[in-house]
Amino acid sequence: MSLKRAHKPLEALQRLTKQVSFQFHQQYHSAMSMKPALTLKIGQQLRMTPQLQQAIKLLQLSTLDLQQEIQEALDSNLMLEEFDEERENTSAEETPQETVEPLADDTFESTDADHLNEPTASDLDPNSAEDFIDTEVHDTEIDGDVVSDSSELMDSETLSDELPVDSVWEDVYDALPSGSASGSGFDEDGESFDARNSPQITVQSHLLEQINLLNLSEHDEVIALHLIDGLDHEGMLRLDLTEILEAMPLEWDIEIDEIEAVLHLLQHLDPLGIAARDLQECLMIQLKAIREPSETKSIAMTLVESHLPSLGNRDFAFLLKNLRITETQLQAAITLIQGLNPKPGADLINIESHYVVPDVIVTKRNNRWTVELNPSINPKIRVNPEYASLVKRSDTSPDQTYLRDQMQEARWFIKSLQQRNDTLLRVATKIMEVQVGFLDHGDGAMKPLVLHDIAEDVGLHESTISRVTTQKYIDTPLGVYELKYFFSSHVGTHSGGEVSSTAIRAKIKALIQQENTRKPLSDSKLAALLAEDNIDVARRTVAKYREALMIPPSNERKQLT
Numbered sequence: 001m002s003l004k005r006a007h008k009p010l011e012a013l014q015r016l017t018k019q020v021s022f023q024f025h026q027q028y029h030s031a032m033s034m035k036p037a038l039t040l041k042i043g044q045q046l047r048m049t050p051q052l053q054q055a056i057k058l059l060q061l062s063t064l065d066l067q068q069e070i071q072e073a074l075d076s077n078l079m080l081e082e083f084d085e086e087r088e089n090t091s092a093e094e095t096p097q098e099t100v101e102p103l104a105d106d107t108f109e110s111t112d113a114d115h116l117n118e119p120t121a122s123d124l125d126p127n128s129a130e131d132f133i134d135t136e137v138h139d140t141e142i143d144g145d146v147v148s149d150s151s152e153l154m155d156s157e158t159l160s161d162e163l164p165v166d167s168v169w170e171d172v173y174d175a176l177p178s179g180s181a182s183g184s185g186f187d188e189d190g191e192s193f194d195a196r197n198s199p200q201i202t203v204q205s206h207l208l209e210q211i212n213l214l215n216l217s218e219h220d221e222v223i224a225l226h227l228i229d230g231l232d233h234e235g236m237l238r239l240d241l242t243e244i245l246e247a248m249p250l251e252w253d254i255e256i257d258e259i260e261a262v263l264h265l266l267q268h269l270d271p272l273g274i275a276a277r278d279l280q281e282c283l284m285i286q287l288k289a290i291r292e293p294s295e296t297k298s299i300a301m302t303l304v305e306s307h308l309p310s311l312g313n314r315d316f317a318f319l320l321k322n323l324r325i326t327e328t329q330l331q332a333a334i335t336l337i338q339g340l341n342p343k344p345g346a347d348l349i350n351i352e353s354h355y356v357v358p359d360v361i362v363t364k365r366n367n368r369w370t371v372e373l374n375p376s377i378n379p380k381i382r383v384n385p386e387y388a389s390l391v392k393r394s395d396t397s398p399d400q401t402y403l404r405d406q407m408q409e410a411r412w413f414i415k416s417l418q419q420r421n422d423t424l425l426r427v428a429t430k431i432m433e434v435q436v437g438f439l440d441h442g443d444g445a446m447k448p449l450v451l452h453d454i455a456e457d458v459g460l461h462e463s464t465i466s467r468v469t470t471q472k473y474i475d476t477p478l479g480v481y482e483l484k485y486f487f488s489s490h491v492g493t494h495s496g497g498e499v500s501s502t503a504i505r506a507k508i509k510a511l512i513q514q515e516n517t518r519k520p521l522s523d524s525k526l527a528a529l530l531a532e533d534n535i536d537v538a539r540r541t542v543a544k545y546r547e548a549l550m551i552p553p554s555n556e557r558k559q560l561t
Contacts, residue, residue, distance in 0.1 A: 222248070314559075523540075
């Protein structure tokens, strides 16, 4: 027993020694692995190259933003230039001489739908980004085989004493159209130069011009200025008269009646009813300004003064009972009130016009729908052949390096433009193929469509389709629409089919247009009528579609006739 007890500490010591030795070897190997060494690893990474980023950026730009981007590229890159093919062909026929032909792949031209239905080089696919970037056409001009330095051509002996003028008067100032006077004051869009460059008119500035023409006392003018400052953009007075009274100096001894008198003066300036404190006062001012007394005017004043909430709720039965008038008299009074201006200051606000330029045009030729790019939105750009002739690949000077970089950037930009337009045309063509019923019959024939459907058909990612269809517009015989308009969710039918939500909205709009205005259709009734047309839709969904169409509810659509 004593011998066994003597061996136990020895075995424990041996195990501890082995453990320490093992840990030491581990730390040693880990320390050795931290020293600098060269290793070879194979892996794959997905990176966004600058050229691919530029292509994606151009793809999601709207028409106006794209034109600005093109102009910035033309200003910053000396290799890029805008050219007119027809003008160059005409000048070449008039003065035939040896010219440098533009590079085939540097010319931006719109392509037809048949060619664009073929798969392109990359379609903005990151996996094929290298192919998109490295695709180039061999150019002898860049290799420096056939061109000489332009300095050799600039010999003083070849320059005449009198150099021709670079431009003529007609190049700067276009001739006026026939029948237009030089002092007409209107531009080519028919808009007045004064109206385009004049400062923005506000409610305050419009009233100040009239106040300056009045012979007001110093006190009344100060009160008028305070009242004008208290008007909102619709011309309504949002200040209490006591606040203006408190702002007046005590030594003037101003009373509230004097402020009301100045307010009454403002309310009868142009436009009539401005500076009113509420809708009722605004309408009453305009009704009292009608000089000819009549029964219709009297009824209208009674409605505005005593029954304006009931009139707003279209409670015609209550009005007929309490006023003891006929429907004809009530309708005449309502027509008179509807002719008044409830927001006099709103007409003075300059609303900036936003014009939509379509990117794609759909036309019908030989009983077939044709989709093509709008040629007027994208200028034709190319690499300047004269500057391109200065590039020599064998020269490594800083100037040549700069020219080569500019040449490469120009080619990348042109390829990105071509890629953008190719993708846009392919997507628009596929959308119109699906929604051909819309072109023939309108919104009622719209089919359900989501981004995933188009992405599968054209072989692109859904995010690319989203970029292509955002802020891109298409000109159809039925109007100009954003490409996003043709995408809509689906609603099931009783027979198991599907119908587009856009088509349902069109049906709801048509039903409301055909309704009896004395008894408008409620949302529940609209849902029942749609159910009869094999469309399974709930009342809440009908209300949502009706509100999207900006159609008021049934109680607000009620009329006497």
